Amino acid sequence: MRERRWETAGRLTFRDALAVGERLAALGLKPAQPVKDVICYVEDWAVDSPAEFDRLDQWATEDVTLIHAREGWQGDFFLLAGGYHTVYQQHQSVGTYCSISHPWRTRGPLRFHHPVNMLWLGFRHSHAFIRVRLQTLDVVTPGETREEARRNDWVDERRAIFLDAITTLDLPVETSVEKGGLVLTPADPVTPFFCSWPDAFGPCQFEYNSSDAFEFLVPASRLAATFVPQAASVRAYLTGFSESALEQFAAVQTGARSVYRCSVHCRLSELPEVLRIIEPQGRLYSTLCEFQTQELLPEAEEASTIIGLVGTVGGFQIEARLNRAPLKEEAMAPWLERVIGMSVKYAPLPPFV
Template sequence: MRERRWETTTPLTFSQVLAVGERLAALGLKPAVPAQDVICYVEEWTVSAPDEFDQLDPWATEDVTLVHVREGWRGDFFLLAGAYHTVFQRYQDVGTYCSVSHPWRIRESLRRHEPRSMFWLGFRHAHSFLRIRLQTTEVITPGETRADSDRAEWLDERRAAFLDAITILELPIETLIEKEQVILRPADPATPFFCSWPDAFGPCQFEYNTTDSYEFLVPASKLAATFAQEPAGVRTYLTGFSEEALTDFAAIEPGARFAYRCSVHCPLDELLEVLEAIQPEGRLYATLCEFQTQAVLPEGDDASAIIGIVGLNGQFQIEARLNRAPLKEEAMGPWLERLIGYPVTYAPLPAFV
């Protein structure tokens, strides 16, 4: 689900972060306490070799993914994806996952959706998939009504954007509008097909699966070609592979930056140690407190809120993520600043990392 997100504007020490938790507790909320186990999400941890992941050995980890990052890439997507697919076939097993992301460009000029979108061509043990994601110019979450006057335009654009990708890929997917929502439906109801990442107008992402691991290599290359005039940010995600396999993947078109993402289980008061282990580029996220906003804002609409901790390069920020805004837009920043105790700015997360 799309989220509304704000973050503090100045760096904080870890002691100041813990003090925010105490502030929330004084309001009757139940934030995590220093000795409490939390799940910390790590991303963009740049390493020179896969075995550097051992730096996180003091803690339990899961969902470990090594990402090959190529910025400003101008290569042949078919050859790159095909090379990853070849290595994947040698090491595929239950639990292994490989996907390659590449931007694509919506050909029609739209107001509510960014022209730069993203797709993933992925390979799992028993199937391959294409995942298509759109990015909107503004986040309107499910249940928010502030864009209702422009709903028809949002719906028409959303349908047109998806139809553009579906046409290029030649996928048997129907697009329609029902009950003021965009609906996507495969021609064959038995097709494994998933819509996700919804906002107020329907899904912003769909995933189409097939048992033929070669089926989408050529169609995906056609979609990548819509971005051919610009350098592309391309990422490959590798999950569940041995070090031997990761070494073979690393030999594909050398020059990629290696970055890990994973979940780390640790006590809250060890977040600083985790951050030190993933410096300087690694970023971490952890939840400090979850609550319903009417617990502290009875006059507003009810929303689900998370006050989280963000760490980067030895410093911290506080983030606030909500499934909808419980107050009018102009009141959200001041209310969150009173709640957290620090200035905040509206800061949606990037759509494609």
């Protein structure tokens, strides 16, 4: 589900970040204490080799994914994806996952969506999938009504963008509008088909699965070709493979930057230690406090709120993530500043991480 997000400016010491938890406790909320076990999400930890992941061995980890990142890439997507698929076939098993992302461009003019979107061609055990995600100019979460007057325009534009992708991919997927929202359905109801990342107007992402591991190689390449001749940001995601298998993936096409993402189980007080390991490029996220906004705003709309810690080189920031805005737009930042005790700015998450 789409989220609304604000963050503090500048960098804080870890002590200052923990002081926000004390402030939340004074408001009657229940923030995590330094001794509490938390889940720390690590992203963009740059490594020279997969063996460097052993530096996190003192903690339990899960959802470990090695990402090959290529910036300014102008190669042949079919050859790149085919190379990864060839290695994947040699090492596939239950629990292994491989996908390759590439931007694609839709036709305009557009009022509510970016022309550049993202596709993922992926392989899980014995099947393949194609995933398509759109990027909106604004985040209007389910339940928010500030764009209600333009609902039909939002839905019509999104429907046209998805139809553009569906046609290029030659997928048997139908579009319709129900209760003012876009609905996507496969022509064959038994097809494993999933819609996700919804906002107020319907899904922003769909995933179509097939038991034929080769089915989407050519269609995905056609959709990726809509981005030509612009240089692309391309990523390959590898989960569940041995170090020897990862070495083979690295040889598919040299020149990629290797970064890890994973979940680390640690105490809240250990976040600075994790951050020191993943610096300078890595980022970490962890939840400091969760609450329903009516605990502090009994007269306002109900919303689920997460106050979190974000660690990057140089220190920490505080983030606030909500499933919807409980107040009018102009009142949101001032209210969050009163809760957190620091100035904040609106900072939506990037759509294609």
